[in-house]
Amino acid sequence: MLTIALSKGRLLKSFLDYLNQNGHPGWYDALTNAQRELLVEKGEIRFLLVKGDDVPTYVEEGIADLGITGSDILAEQSSDVNELLKLPFGHCHFAIASKEELPAYRTIATKYVNVTRDYFDQAGQPVKIIKLNGSVELAAVIGMADAIVDIVQSGETLRMNGLEERIQLDEISARLVANKHAFFTKSAEIRAFINELQVN
Ligand SMILES: Nc1ncnc2c1ncn2[C@@H]1O[C@H](COP(=O)(O)OP(=O)(O)OP(=O)(O)O)[C@@H](O)[C@H]1O
Numbered sequence: 001m002l003t004i005a006l007s008k009g010r011l012l013k014s015f016l017d018y019l020n021q022n023g024h025p026g027w028y029d030a031l032t033n034a035q036r037e038l039l040v041e042k043g044e045i046r047f048l049l050v051k052g053d054d055v056p057t058y059v060e061e062g063i064a065d066l067g068i069t070g071s072d073i074l075a076e077q078s079s080d081v082n083e084l085l086k087l088p089f090g091h092c093h094f095a096i097a098s099k100e101e102l103p104a105y106r107t108i109a110t111k112y113v114n115v116t117r118d119y120f121d122q123a124g125q126p127v128k129i130i131k132l133n134g135s136v137e138l139a140a141v142i143g144m145a146d147a148i149v150d151i152v153q154s155g156e157t158l159r160m161n162g163l164e165e166r167i168q169l170d171e172i173s174a175r176l177v178a179n180k181h182a183f184f185t186k187s188a189e190i191r192a193f194i195n196e197l198q199v200n
């Protein structure tokens with residue numbers, strides 16, 4: 001039995017689309033038919049449906065052998081897991097966005113405090129960072145911050161809130177990570193799972 005911690009929310013939707021188009025109807029059906037269940041089993045695979053932020057914790061603790069989460073989460077947290085593969089879904093990017101273009105941004109609202117601090121430290125620009133857990137765009141709309149660092153995919157949320165992307169930062173996509181112990185003890189099962197995923 002292989003246990004996989006899977007980010008729910010938007011990434012689960014992208015994973016399901018991927019499975020539907022390229023992959024594994026058994027997993028697709030099992031995950032699609034799950035209503036509010038957080039534990040979904042199909043044959044020798046057990047999926048744990050958790051918040052993306054918590055995927056590295058389940059994997060690090062060895063509750064899950066593998067995890068699928070966004071590279072945004074891995075960039076923000078320093079997790080003791082093995083990153084195995086870049087997966088071909090969940091594509092978006094980090095960006096700095098604001099209402100007005102300014103020569104320097106002093107107050108930044110974001111969910112991604114570490115990513116933001118690293119960027120502005122490297123740029124040699126001192127900033128105050130305000131941590132929010134969602135609806136980050138609002139901070140720039142109402143002037144709590146003069147810019148935000150957030151994920152952009154279609155750009156629709158920025159547009160609808162009168163904000164513009166100023167600087168494009170790192171690309172984001174889904175990643176497959178493994179527990180460091182399971183990586184050795186379950187290597188054959190992990191290889192089989194990757195083969196079934198049909199990721200080149
Ligand atoms: N607009 C987006 N487009 C594409 N991928 C995104 C977008 N926003 C976030 N993601 C990716 O999906 C992952 C999960 O994001 P999301 O906010 O939907 O999940 P969550 O907070 O775990 O779920 P929940 O809906 O249960 O709160 C993110 O870590 C990121 O990699």
Ligand SMILES: O=P(O)(O)OC[C@H]1O[C@H](OP(=O)(O)OP(=O)(O)O)[C@H](O)[C@@H]1O
Pocket residue numbers: 010133134135136137150151152153154155156157158
């Ligand atoms: O470019 P777009 O396609 O519009 O996607 C970007 C939006 O998606 C994510 O938010 P989410 O919907 O997860 O909401 P939250 O961060 O406010 O919880 C992200 O934080 C942006 O707000």
